[in-house]
Amino acid sequence: MSNLGIGQLARRAGVAIDTVRYYERNDLLSPAGRLASGYRRYGEAELKRLRFIRRAKALGFTLEDIRGLLSLSDERSVARIKQAAEAKLADIDRRIDELERIREGLRTLVKACPGHGRAESCPILNALNAEDAP
Amino acid sequence: MSNLGIGQLARRAGVAIDTVRYYERNDLLSPAGRLASGYRRYGEAELKRLRFIRRAKALGFTLEDIRGLLSLSDERSVARIKQAAEAKLADIDRRIDELERIREGLRTLVKACPGHGRAESCPILNALNAEDAP
DNA sequence: CTTGACTCTGGACCACGGTCCAGACTTTAG
DNA sequence: CTAAAGTCTGGACCGTGGTCCAGAGTCAAG
Known part of the structure; x- marks a missing residue:
């Protein structure tokens, strides 16, 4: 066929x-x-x-992940398929967490910025120029 | 200096x-x-x-974003700095949303998978093999 | 002065997931 | 039959954000 x-x-x-x-x-x-x-x-x-x-x-699987999934599905190993999915889930959780941290940082700065005035009073610029390294 | x-x-x-x-x-x-x-x-x-x-x-800014920020900070344009930060915030929101959609899809599948048994009964494999395209 | 650490340039290479190209060949429709 | 559409291969190239290398030259300490 x-x-x-x-x-x-x-x-x-x-x-x-x-x-x-x-x-x-x-x-x-x-x-x-x-x-x-x-x-x-x-x-x-x-x-x-x-x-x-x-x-x-x-x-959200990479091609390498997928190669693994395909060989597992050939093996018909349900337990390992589930494990792979769980691992990918944890990975996605981590990516979301990181983006959320970044989002909160940005949000705080945007809220604090009046949107006008002198550059020295812009908290976004001030944060980026801060002496203490994040 | x-x-x-x-x-x-x-x-x-x-x-x-x-x-x-x-x-x-x-x-x-x-x-x-x-x-x-x-x-x-x-x-x-x-x-x-x-x-x-x-x-x-x-x-979360790309190098290209940063080139823009640097030229804005040279210009001392607070309004545009704020706009750039807001745009980046929206962008990060979108990325989070997308990852969350993916996460929900995976979560549903992982929950539904018993973790043992025949491959035909694994919802993860079944979803990936489904006839109707997502 | 010597030695070791530092720096220079230009270019190759990495992952990732493709995309595009030339030049040749094949298949299909009419 | 011809012409158009499809396919073949191998390799170059894209963006993103770097990393690494060789071979040569330079700087600083002792």
């Missing part, structure tokens, strides 16, 4: 052709076969796999 | 020497002068500016 060319595959998965070849170079997705001409042929399994990659990316 | 070599400057600002030169290439920081030998010399103004860059980065 290798009925798709690379262009059809890419369109149906919503990615660029070059991206498909890039994934192949990076061991994420191989064609089901090749024509005598060298043209890649893909089937439903590859389309599913490509969509899997797209969704996992949307969930 | 050009009393610092590049190494001293870097140490006192807490960055790498290469980073100082990188900033110079990217129009963020120039030496106050050069010795006849070509050695860069920096003063207090450059040290402050470098620390400004470091702090602004910690607040």
Whole structure:
């Protein structure tokens, strides 16, 4: 059931052709076969796999993470899939926390800034110019 | 008052020497002068500016943002500084929102996954394999 | 003066996730 | 049949923010 060319595959998965070849170079997705001409042929399994990659990316997994997930799903190891998802969740928590710290810092400065007057009275500039390093 | 070599400057600002030169290439920081030998010399103004860059980065500004901030602070335009900070705040809000969406997706999946059993019953794999594209 | 530490330049290289290109070949529609 | 559309390969290039290197020259301490 290798009925798709690379262009059809890419369109149906919503990615660029070059991206498909890039994934192949990076061991994420191989064609089901090749024509005598060298043209890649893909089937439903590859389309599913490509969509899997797209969704996992949307969930914040890196391509390396996804390589791991794909090999785990091949192994059918539910426990390890869950662990990987939990680890990624913790990672995302950390990223959110860091951004929130940055946000609070900025928010405080923006609130304190009158938006006019002399540069010396701008708390944003003053904070950036402060002598004590954050 | 050009009393610092590049190494001293870097140490006192807490960055790498290469980073100082990188900033110079990217129009963020120039030496106050050069010795006849070509050695860069920096003063207090450059040290402050470098620390400004470091702090602004910690607040989530890109180097391009910082170039803008530096030129604004030269202009002493408090209103525009505040606008830039507000824009960055909105940007950080958006990044947090996106990560939170991702987090909720993952959280739901992790909660629903029993952590054992057949691969077909793993909601994480099922979501990634779903026919309907997210 | 010597030695070791410092600095200079230009350019290569890293991760990340692609994107784009040329030049050749193949497939498909009409 | 032809012409257009699709695909092939290998490699260059993008942005972001640096890091590292070689080979040469310089500065400071003893």
